[in-house]
Amino acid sequence: MKASQFFISTLKEAPADAEVVSHQLMMRAGLIKKLGAGIYNYMPMGLRVIRKVEAIVREEMNRAGAVEMTMPVIQPAELWQETGRFDKMGPELLRIKDRHGRDFVVQPTSEEVITDVMRQDIKSYKQLPKNLYQIQTKFRDERRPRFGLMRGREFIMKDAYSFDRDQEAAKASYQVMAAAYRRIFDRFGLTYRAVAADSGAIGGDLSEEFQVIAATGEDAIVYCPGSDYAANMEKAEALAPQSERKAASQAMTKTATPGKATCAEVAELLAIPLETTVKSLVLATDTLDETGKAVKTQVWLLLLRGDHDMNEVKVGKVPGLADFRFATLPEIEEHFGCKPGYLGPLNLQKPVKLVVDREVAALADWVCGANEADFHITGVNWGRDLPEPELVADLRNVVAGDASPDGKGPLAIERGIEVGHVFYLGTKYSKAMNATFLGENGKPQFLEMGCYGIGITRLPAAAIEQNHDAKGIIWPDSIAPFTVVLCPISPDRFPDVKAAADKLYGELLAAGVDVILDDRNERPGAMFADWELIGVPHRVTIGDRALKEGQLEYQHRRDAESSKVDASTALDFLKGKLGLAVAS
Amino acid sequence: MKASQFFISTLKEAPADAEVVSHQLMMRAGLIKKLGAGIYNYMPMGLRVIRKVEAIVREEMNRAGAVEMTMPVIQPAELWQETGRFDKMGPELLRIKDRHGRDFVVQPTSEEVITDVMRQDIKSYKQLPKNLYQIQTKFRDERRPRFGLMRGREFIMKDAYSFDRDQEAAKASYQVMAAAYRRIFDRFGLTYRAVAADSGAIGGDLSEEFQVIAATGEDAIVYCPGSDYAANMEKAEALAPQSERKAASQAMTKTATPGKATCAEVAELLAIPLETTVKSLVLATDTLDETGKAVKTQVWLLLLRGDHDMNEVKVGKVPGLADFRFATLPEIEEHFGCKPGYLGPLNLQKPVKLVVDREVAALADWVCGANEADFHITGVNWGRDLPEPELVADLRNVVAGDASPDGKGPLAIERGIEVGHVFYLGTKYSKAMNATFLGENGKPQFLEMGCYGIGITRLPAAAIEQNHDAKGIIWPDSIAPFTVVLCPISPDRFPDVKAAADKLYGELLAAGVDVILDDRNERPGAMFADWELIGVPHRVTIGDRALKEGQLEYQHRRDAESSKVDASTALDFLKGKLGLAVAS
Structure with missing residues (x-):
């Protein structure tokens, strides 16, 4: 072309x-x-x-x-x-x-x-x-x-x-x-x-x-x-924690946390590790009648560690939660007697179904909301302050450093x-x-x-997204719009440049190479900028001075500089770069 | 494949x-x-x-x-x-x-x-x-x-x-x-x-x-x-008639044509050539105001020979008729005082614009409707019974035998x-x-x-539509789904048949031929019927009996019968049929 x-x-x-x-x-x-x-x-x-x-x-x-x-x-x-x-x-x-x-x-x-x-x-x-x-x-x-x-x-x-x-x-x-x-x-x-x-x-x-x-x-x-x-x-x-749950060491204490509605804020205020805080997420599931109207609603409380994120797909696989939705504010207030930010599994107004992430089930002396605005509870322990959790599952996104499910080291x-x-x-x-x-x-x-x-x-x-730099695209050979671009410099002034470019162009075409010859008579700077932007991986420049010494210039789009190639062997050189068979 | x-x-x-x-x-x-x-x-x-x-x-x-x-x-x-x-x-x-x-x-x-x-x-x-x-x-x-x-x-x-x-x-x-x-x-x-x-x-x-x-x-x-x-x-x-209009030879006569509403019926009743009858087509054009409402309507009468058909594109090119429509029944009755079937240019109730096909303009002693139900007028002549037509144009479809516009003989x-x-x-x-x-x-x-x-x-x-017969499609080589089909007969029973078919298949693929090998183990009748229906142009049958004599059978989709081909030269034979270069 x-x-x-x-x-x-x-x-x-x-x-x-x-x-x-x-x-x-x-x-x-x-x-x-x-x-x-x-x-x-x-x-x-x-x-x-x-x-x-x-x-x-x-x-x-x-x-x-x-x-x-x-x-x-x-x-x-x-x-x-x-x-x-x-x-x-x-x-x-x-x-x-x-x-x-x-x-x-x-x-x-x-x-x-x-x-x-x-x-x-x-x-x-x-x-x-x-x-x-x-x-x-x-x-x-x-x-x-x-x-x-x-x-x-x-x-x-x-x-x-x-x-x-x-x-x-x-x-x-x-x-x-x-x-x-x-x-x-x-x-x-x-x-x-x-x-x-x-x-x-x-x-x-x-x-x-x-x-x-x-x-x-x-x-x-x-x-x-x-x-x-x-x-x-x-x-x-996310695999279940390998270590046993530690024994309870703190008394359960209601603690003032005014205006601290997130686990991170609470952890900072109390100077405790974020990993010991527990976040409460309230979900709901509806039983529908034949017309699709909700006739009964079940509210669920999900407990996740403060440093973990909920994984909706995993949650959807918990029995009964296939069609879950997030609970409405009225539903939350009805069951918890409190607005979000200070929710927890203790002191509920109405019973909810509790679903606990594996990591939370393994915690001792943890912190959660008190179901009272501006208060949290510290030193909470399973089996002492509330029953051992019945419904424990993997509910969270993994994080870097978690153990790989295949046991071959940490995840990235x-x-x-x-x-x-x-x-x-x-x-x-x-x-x-x-x-x-x-x-x-x-x-x-x-x-x-x-x-x-x-x-x-x-x-x-x-x-x-994977292959670019400040100048533009860098295509892999396989899907580049053109594999090779030939850039003759001022071919209108230098007949030998034009002839060398035309010759190599014809040879590359005959070898089945997807080559484009830039015959637009652009200035070298504009021409190079175009092809660097477009991202053609292999560029050959044909200039009068180098040609007089029998040389062309080759530059891969990833190369910082061009290198000299003998004009007489340029075809085989390019074939080698492109992984094509070179006639011996 | x-x-x-x-x-x-x-x-x-x-x-x-x-x-x-x-x-x-x-x-x-x-x-x-x-x-x-x-x-x-x-x-x-x-x-x-x-x-x-x-x-x-x-x-x-x-x-x-x-x-x-x-x-x-x-x-x-x-x-x-x-x-x-x-x-x-x-x-x-x-x-x-x-x-x-x-x-x-x-x-x-x-x-x-x-x-x-x-x-x-x-x-x-x-x-x-x-x-x-x-x-x-x-x-x-x-x-x-x-x-x-x-x-x-x-x-x-x-x-x-x-x-x-x-x-x-x-x-x-x-x-x-x-x-x-x-x-x-x-x-x-x-x-x-x-x-x-x-x-x-x-x-x-x-x-x-x-x-x-x-x-x-x-x-x-x-x-x-x-x-x-x-x-x-x-x-x-349709070129203008070459010969001059004949002189009037008949008197204009109102003639009863009860129930004969078409030119063909009138010509048959009166035992005259259809070419001397004239059909009347009534068109209308509307002048629209800015809102697109018709504020003024012009009615037009088109005259065509009884054996000719109106060409809507040509009519649309007559000045003033670019946006013509056919006139409504009330419009026709208002101007002609008569229902369609007996219309003509004489005895109008209201003036209309007359547009006359070149052939009608060249007629003498012609027949048209009398603008009275069940009556026509015979012996009508231009310049005597009505003025010479002002607006004459090519309004009709050409018919086979008309002179070619380039003067090189009759049209087909x-x-x-x-x-x-x-x-x-x-x-x-x-x-x-x-x-x-x-x-x-x-x-x-x-x-x-x-x-x-x-x-x-x-x-x-x-x-x-152009290339088929009772058995099915007949593709030209260039756009056939496959160019060649190989039909081995009972390859499961005859290993030499399977081997010969596989060999030729491999050779044709290597030669770049778009070949399909029918390895479905169908009965020959069903197999042939499929490929004749599908229309693959070149078929090679590999059968045990012919193969024992070193021969295959070739049949082009247009051939009535197959012909024997030496198995040893089958590849070159097929290349020849496909117009491919044959190694000497």
Whole structure:
């Protein structure tokens, strides 16, 4: 490609609404152009990156035995009503009406449609397993779209769906996909982790997220540097404390803590470790009648150590708390006789169900609210001041330094950007949509499913968050818009420069290298700034002075300076840099 | 590809709603699966065809200097309001609201968005010309979607847009695209015609449709077998009659024609040539006030020969008739004192504007309605019975045998399916959206535009309408889902058959041939029926008996019978059939 025939459009400044570096650089490098909130044009430079991402995904999906198809963007509501998602999903699901007033949705994913396809086509276990995927435009009407392609409304996703005859086969299909994902992310050339994720109501361990590591990532990733354990924050287990609970050593004492409504403030006031304070979180669950009206409410009190954070997914797994909500102020006052800030398990107005984090259950001489404004209680002990806790569970987020669940040392935490997810679905959709096949025993059975997504347009953003510097983007070779850029200096004045650039350009093209020749006659400074911003990994400068000595200049985007290369061996030199076979 | 790893799903019967052969065969061959009215899943077999169409289009667009990008499917209404299309377009434009109640459309094309992109990016004439294209999902909410992918609601279109500094440059860009389209359609391997089309209000001859010739096509194509003249029916000019009008030879006579309300019935009753009868069509035009209310109405009478059909596009070009409508019954009765069926230009109740087709203006002794039920007038003559017509124009569709406008012989008519369109837009969109650039003179000028579409998902349907037989589809090599299918007979019983099939499969793959090996262990009859239905052009059968004599069987999808090929030379034989280089 010659730059003059391409569409290059760089900006000096990023727009004000670009908050994260990937968004800023994608706008400045002319990869995307905003059309509306969370809706972007993929400009020619950006589309080249997206197409390379797609190509790698497609190759590895095909290699893993998945077959490509395309499902519609606009889908009839009927199928979504069969699974209940048409009503259950929030306003992220863009619902539309056609000219006849019939309901449709713009696909955010396609479980319903693929299940509909398969229930028509799969008659017998002999036709299984099957894995079908698409790379297609999706839409999620995010309340607050932001960060460019990181959290857009319209985006491209690869979604694959596996269909199997039984759980065992489905789990094998899942493992095939998980392995394909590792190959895909290896090929992208990014630093990533496959982390165990929560698999919701289905249970089991068959859910993994693929997280691109970046300090700016929205997700916290928990891993063990001493092993291959890795999980997202929702999933990572906090082990029970290894040491026995100490004996009570303090008397229970009501203590004035005026205006100190947080554990941190109380710990500071009383000069005690934050780890000995206990925070009280009040939840509620409702029993509904047939019309969905709450007819009975149960209030729960969660106790967590003052230095720990509640993990909503773990709390949701406590028996009875699947559909919990936070209690209202009137509910809290009714049961505790006090406003939040000074709550605790002692001196209740009305009984509540107590759920205690493992760490709190192991505490002695702890501090909690007195259920009286501006007062806390110190020296509280289980079995003495209140009964031994009955319902003890892991309710908290792990913190760095916690023991790894695999016993291989302490956990560490880093940030990541989720760009892929593999998930064992079981029969959730096949049961809802009555998608059956005849098993070997001649009886109808529900299809066992898995689903597997990759955020095609999010991936370039994640790659940039991980790989950039003050000058711009630094692409890995695999997904760079161009792998090599040739920058002739003043080719209009120096025919030998033009000739050398044209020759190398032709040779690289013939070798199958994705090269762009900058023939725009820009000044060197502006030209270099453009390509550093755009992030093409390999740059060759062809200047008159060096050329007179038979030399070109090579600079990798990560190199601080350029190095001289013999013009006569430049082709082989570049092939070596790109990992291509060099003719001997 | 091995068939066992692919997704093959053929049907014995087409669904009842599949009216045309391409729809029937695409459903039966498992290329598409219906999701809703006019909305289809592109199944793996169909997607392969679509991808090949896309690849050819992409290659030739790139070769012609166009640059690929992608515009959003869901587009903010604001831009569409700038050009007025948000209100002007009918219910085919799918309008939607997001969660905040803001208006959006699902793109049917993207003139507004690309113009918005370019008005931001193009500052100077030095950046021109530019041509950007996308291959992307589109939606048109057709009132009556039908014929499968031929007239669906969701479809894939390639749309390109050129931007130039002046008309001359824009016309050059148009010609570059028109030439690229010829290469594209040549490569598809289909019989097609590029026909001149009407360019609406813009005028000039810079609008061509690319029509795939098929007896079932919706469009009539006019062409001259003796030259390269071709136009669609809307555009094709009917030349003025070459011979002088004959002298009047009959007296004007009111004649009873009871119950004969059509020209054909009158001609039969009176035993006269249909060509001497004249039909009367009553139109009306309204003068609107500022609120859009009609404040004045003009009634027009169109005269056409009884054997000719009105051409609405030509009528719309008559001065004053740009926004014509058909007159209402009360309007007709008010001006003619008579119901339709017996109308004519004589004995009017109120004056009307007369517009006369060239052929009618050349008639002598003609017949028209008497403006009295059950009566016609015969022997009517211009200049004697009514004044010479003032407003004479080409108002009719041409018919086979009419003289070609280029004077190279008579016209012929065939049917076609429109799959591409190149169109010079001028400044229609750039003016509406104030998309300017600084010209060489330093002054802002409007961008000169062209637009260029190809119906990516319609093309396979058109190809099938043109290429099929009783057994199924017959794909041209270029867009076949697979180019070659290998059919081993009972490979499980005959190891030599399996070995020969596997060997040839490996050799063809290595030669870059898009081959599928049918390893499903189907009976030969069912296997052949599947591949004949699917339409793979080249089939090699590997059977035990022939193989013992060192032979395979080759059959092109168009061949009535198979022919023997030496197994040892089968690879070169197939390469020859596919037009690939054969090693000497």
